[in-house]
Amino acid sequence: KQEVTQIPAALSVPEGENLVLNCSFTDSAIYNLQWFRQDPGKGLTSLLLIQSSQREQTSGRLNASLDKSSGRSTLYIAASQPGDSATYLCAVLRTGFQKLVFGTGTRLLVSP
Amino acid sequence: NAGVTQTPKFQVLKTGQSMTLQCAQDMNHNSMYWYRQDPGMGLRLIYYSASEGTTDKGEVPNGYNVSRLNKREFSLRLESAAPSQTSVYFCASRLYSELNTEAFFGQGTRLTVV
Numbered sequence: 175k176q177e178v179t180q181i182p183a184a185l186s187v188p189e190g191e192n193l194v195l196n197c198s199f200t201d202s203a204i205y206n207l208q209w210f211r212q213d214p215g216k217g218l219t220s221l222l223l224i225q226s227s228q229r230e231q232t233s234g235r236l237n238a239s240l241d242k243s244s245g246r247s248t249l250y251i252a253a254s255q256p257g258d259s260a261t262y263l264c265a266v267l268r269t270g271f272q273k274l275v276f277g278t279g280t281r282l283l284v285s286p
Numbered sequence: 287n288a289g290v291t292q293t294p295k296f297q298v299l300k301t302g303q304s305m306t307l308q309c310a311q312d313m314n315h316n317s318m319y320w321y322r323q324d325p326g327m328g329l330r331l332i333y334y335s336a337s338e339g340t341t342d343k344g345e346v347p348n349g350y351n352v353s354r355l356n357k358r359e360f361s362l363r364l365e366s367a368a369p370s371q372t373s374v375y376f377c378a379s380r381l382y383s384e385l386n387t388e389a390f391f392g393q394g395t396r397l398t399v400v
Contacts, residue, residue, distance in 0.1 A: 218391040278328035
């Protein structure tokens with residue numbers, strides 16, 4: 175069974191800091207890994223998708239890396255802003271399955 | 287482009303009542319999903335439909351039924367609501383392909399069973 179863990183569960187940083195969110199998964203047979211953002215009381219917004227053949231993806235201040243062999247992904251946020259405050263979720267799509275398996279998320283607070 | 291649309295956004299039910307949560311996507315996706323989100327539990331898959339005409343159980347299917355009405359629509363039914371089904375329900379869709387495109391989510395339905 176695929177299990178996905180996100181550490182830390184919560185993170186509080188001052189504005190301007192660079193930060194790293196971690197995601198680990200137990201089964202390396204994955205199609206892809208997707209990072210989402212969720213604002214309080216809202217749905218999930220897709221940030222980045224990394225296919226299994228890729229090592230990283232970048233979008234603006236966000237950079238996500240994938241190391242399948244170690245079962246790890248990181249989301250790097252550069253020059254954090256208060257508007258980045260949200261819960262960040264990672265999800266993996268297992269090879270041969272249609273199901274996305276989610277981690278429990280990291281709740282990020284960026285203070286002005 | 288509306289993406290994934292869920293109705294209703296909020297609902298309060300009494301124990302034992304039934305209701306159907308509606309989901310529609312306009313992205314021509316073939317795979318659709320229903321998840322529930324509970325504090326401390328993350329998102330758990332209830333049912334999914336890999337393509338029109340097929341449905342499969344996810345991690346927590348008990349107490350729910352689904353219908354893939356057509357390619358656009360995937361509904362979730364609670365036949366006899368229980369307080370344990372108080373949750374936020376999310377519908378999602380994606381286009382299955384070798385390139386594995388992103389999954390897109392609706393805004394959620396907040397259900398309270400009293």
